[in-house]
Amino acid sequence: MSAPMLQVIGDPVLHSKSPVIHAAMLAQLGLDIPYTPHVVPKGGLPDYLPWARAHNVIGFNATMPHKEDLVPLMDQLDEDAGRIGAVNTVCLRGGKLLGYNTDGAGCLIALEQAGLWPRDRAVVLGAGGAAKAVALKLAACGARQVWVCNRTPAKAQALAAADPSGILTPASFSLETLTQLCAQAQLVVNCTNLGMAGCGQFENFSFLDALPGDAGVFDLIYHPAQTQLLIQARARGLRACNGLPMLLHQAVLALEYFLDRPLDREKMARAAAAALDRSGQ
Numbered sequence: 001m002s003a004p005m006l007q008v009i010g011d012p013v014l015h016s017k018s019p020v021i022h023a024a025m026l027a028q029l030g031l032d033i034p035y036t037p038h039v040v041p042k043g044g045l046p047d048y049l050p051w052a053r054a055h056n057v058i059g060f061n062a063t064m065p066h067k068e069d070l071v072p073l074m075d076q077l078d079e080d081a082g083r084i085g086a087v088n089t090v091c092l093r094g095g096k097l098l099g100y101n102t103d104g105a106g107c108l109i110a111l112e113q114a115g116l117w118p119r120d121r122a123v124v125l126g127a128g129g130a131a132k133a134v135a136l137k138l139a140a141c142g143a144r145q146v147w148v149c150n151r152t153p154a155k156a157q158a159l160a161a162a163d164p165s166g167i168l169t170p171a172s173f174s175l176e177t178l179t180q181l182c183a184q185a186q187l188v189v190n191c192t193n194l195g196m197a198g199c200g201q202f203e204n205f206s207f208l209d210a211l212p213g214d215a216g217v218f219d220l221i222y223h224p225a226q227t228q229l230l231i232q233a234r235a236r237g238l239r240a241c242n243g244l245p246m247l248l249h250q251a252v253l254a255l256e257y258f259l260d261r262p263l264d265r266e267k268m269a270r271a272a273a274a275a276l277d278r279s280g281q
């Protein structure tokens, strides 16, 4: 049997920050387990999974286009992966495939650390994969009302329909609606691509004026580190946090699953952040 290893699979995947993050955490723990990127094209999971077993891959992270396709292939799914319908972490243990999703929990830890959670009412911008993980987690962890505002209304409706509690409510992405909802919310979470390097930008930030003074703004984007949304939020005296802590904490949680033991999360996140800094990523 070859030595145990960890991987991240996807297509594209070579740009992924996960190898730097996990290598730093493994080094901090003194563990000599390689964590490598592995290109697996769409439809390639039936070939990859037996390969992984044969090569003693003890766990892997998954990015696009595999998160949804992994769900029916798992022997066991954790609550978040089942709720979201997407897997980002897989453990190969005892001949079984165990699927997890750490995005929502990673976001919640980041929100708590930034003093932005708990909150009763939140506005989630976007209805893609990240918005689904975040909105469903907020609804499962104490929010009383979460509005899902999306450019494409059908996607907001589909996301809200995935929440049996009725806490998620679909809404439009118009300035008028955002302004109305912000007047009732204590947290805005940007899960769109708007503000990301190379993507579009919010046309207007005046909806932030409607937020109460103790509200917070969390942007899932971490490149650039300071998005216009965060700059505009801080200019209004609001608490604001970017997506880097979420990225780090979803990885720490994944490593806890891979190693099957609790870790010093802060120590792990600090080691990973320092490694990202050094690598210029």
Ligand code: NAP
Pocket (backbone or CB within 6 Å): 103, 125, 126, 127, 128, 129, 130, 131, 150, 151, 152, 155, 173, 191, 192, 193, 194, 196, 200, 201, 220, 221, 222, 243, 244, 246, 247, 248, 250
């Ligand atoms: P996705 O599934 O492609 O969803 C993209 C979302 O952005 C959709 O709701 C889309 O609306 C919206 N959008 C895109 N362009 C827009 C525009 N011009 N105007 C209004 N809405 C627009 O992507 P994702 O995987 O959810 O990722 C979303 C963001 O979260 C990315 O920036 C990603 O880097 C970030 N992210 C961060 C972390 C982290 O750990 N910090 C984790 C995951 C994702 P439509 O439905 O109308 O197209």
